[in-house]
Amino acid sequence: MRLSFGLFLGVAVVAAAAAAVWTFWPPPSTGRADPDDARQVALGETVYRQDCASCHGAKLEGQPDWRIRKPDDRLPAPPHDRSGHTWHHPDDQLFRITKLGLKPPLAPEGYESDMPAFGPALTDEQIWAVLAFIKSHWPAEIRTRQNILNQRASR
Secondary structure, three states: OHHHHHHHHHHHHHHHHHHHHHHHOOOOOOOOOOOOOHHHHHHHHHHHHHHOHHHHOOOOOOOOOOOOOOOOOOOOOOOOOOOOOHHHOOHHHHHHHHHHOOOOOOOOOOOOOOOOOOOOOOOHHHHHHHHHHHHOOOOHHHHHHHHHHHHHHOO
């Protein structure tokens, strides 16, 4: 009887671990952020204004002193324009941060952030649209550099 319980317990632990990995690190989404798709950008602007602008700014400018930690040791919301670091990340990583929030495995263990997980509130289509809206504001050279990151990440 002990062997059966031990086997059952082992299978339960593996199943729980697999569920946790799937929940916190799902496979890449099949969506895409296309800053040249006017319909996607328009949807993204609507969602951005409703859910993102209060922290990241109406003009994607972020919060003041975004590189300096606040008294609670968290960083202010960064800009999403060319002055920020959003374009330093591939689309899939930006999608995951938006969907899951800035927490492990997307951030170091113990990292504290005010960035919520929007997965429960927004559809994948809406998240990709927000990213398309953000990217539509980047100059051509920034978009080209970020596209190189996307190509490297997809290999």
